[in-house]
């Protein structure tokens with residue numbers, strides 16, 4: 001499990017959301033309330049995850065490590081930038097044609113991310129890396 005999964009938040013969670021998730025989990029798993037060993041082990045895990053994710057600088061380092069780890073098992077067949085995508089005004093999405101004829105799409109509302117992202121084709125097993 002990665003730290004986000006341990007804290008039960010999304011990778012895009014705000015600091016406030018992360019704090020709330022942490023507090024909820026602490027309430028549930030605090031060793032004082034949970035006398036079984038499993039409880040305190042879980043608590044330590046949550047605490048460790050929170051120490052990294054609550055710190056913007058450490059979170060950034062962790063994010064890039066996680067990205068490397070998660071992308072290492074994927075076959076990246078192409079590396080493109082968002083400029084290579086075509087904007088579809090009607091659908092409000094950006095699309096890029098895959099080798100198989102299907103498309104990689106980016107939702108225009110999902111524009112907030114400033115990180116590199118990996119997209120999977122809707123049809124085949126290919127992935128592309130979209131550099132920011």
Ligand SMILES: [Zn+2]
Nearest residue numbers: 098100121124
């Ligand atoms: Zn494809």
